[in-house]
Amino acid sequence: LAKTTQPISMDSYEGQEVNITCSHNNIATNDYITWYQQFPSQGPRFIIQGYKTKVTNEVASLFIPADRKSSTLSLPRVSLSDTAVYYCLVGGGYNKLIFGAGTRLAVHP
Amino acid sequence: EAQVTQNPRYLITVTGKKLTVTCSQNMNHEYMSWYRQDPGLGLRQIYYSMNVEVTDKGDVPEGYKVSRKEKRNFPLILESPSPNQTSLYFCASSLRGTQDGYTFGSGTRLTVV
Numbered sequence: 001l002a003k004t005t006q007p008i009s010m011d012s013y014e015g016q017e018v019n020i021t022c023s024h025n026n027i028a029t030n031d032y033i034t035w036y037q038q039f040p041s042q043g044p045r046f047i048i049q050g051y052k053t054k055v056t057n058e059v060a061s062l063f064i065p066a067d068r069k070s071s072t073l074s075l076p077r078v079s080l081s082d083t084a085v086y087y088c089l090v091g092g093g094y095n096k097l098i099f100g101a102g103t104r105l106a107v108h109p
Numbered sequence: 110e111a112q113v114t115q116n117p118r119y120l121i122t123v124t125g126k127k128l129t130v131t132c133s134q135n136m137n138h139e140y141m142s143w144y145r146q147d148p149g150l151g152l153r154q155i156y157y158s159m160n161v162e163v164t165d166k167g168d169v170p171e172g173y174k175v176s177r178k179e180k181r182n183f184p185l186i187l188e189s190p191s192p193n194q195t196s197l198y199f200c201a202s203s204l205r206g207t208q209d210g211y212t213f214g215s216g217t218r219l220t221v222v
Contacts, residue, residue, distance in 0.1 A: 041197065043201070043216055044211075044213050046212070049210055089207075094140065094159075094206030096154050096157065097207060097211060
């Protein structure tokens with residue numbers, strides 16, 4: 001099972017771009033990289049998923065280098081409502097999400 | 110609206126009194142799971158189901174039971190709750206599993222005294 005490493009916490013200000021990097025050195029060939037967001041006392045929310053290169057949706061971008069040993073979640077122009085814990089997930093098969101400690105992002109006015 | 114619905118949202122019970130936390134999804138998803146979240150331990154999987162009548166243990170199944178008699182419902186049963194099962198519980202569902210992303214319910218905060 002791939003293990004992920006991400007910063008414990010990050011601080012940013014409204015309107016800035018935030019990049020959260022996740023390291024997953026032991027990623028398997030068939031593993032996807034998925035990011036979830038969680039607000040206090042709420043269930044995690046799927047943000048974005050990718051396998052390689054770059055993926056973009058309406059809320060974020062995910063950058064994955066060719067070796068796939070890391071990935072970067074990019075949140076453009078964050079607001080106060082983006083304050084949350086962000087989890088990078090790799091592996092686990094179809095049935096299980098393996099959550100690490102996540103990155104606690106604090107967005108300040 | 111596509112969603113996973115858990116009930117109740119909050120529950121305080123006494124040790125040994127059987128309880129059921131219900132989970133229902135309206136997206137015709139095959140995969141369903143239960144997780145518990147504890148400070149310092151993160152989110153851990155309790156049980157999962159890949160389809161009707163197909164269930165299996167996750168990482169922390171002790172003290173829990175589940176059933177999947179219909180595709181939409183996946184109740185979590187605590188036959189004899191103990192204080193160490195005080196936690197925040199989440200039900201989640203997905204069409205094709207981790208490759209699709211999971212949709213989580215709003216959570217059930219359980220306190221066992």
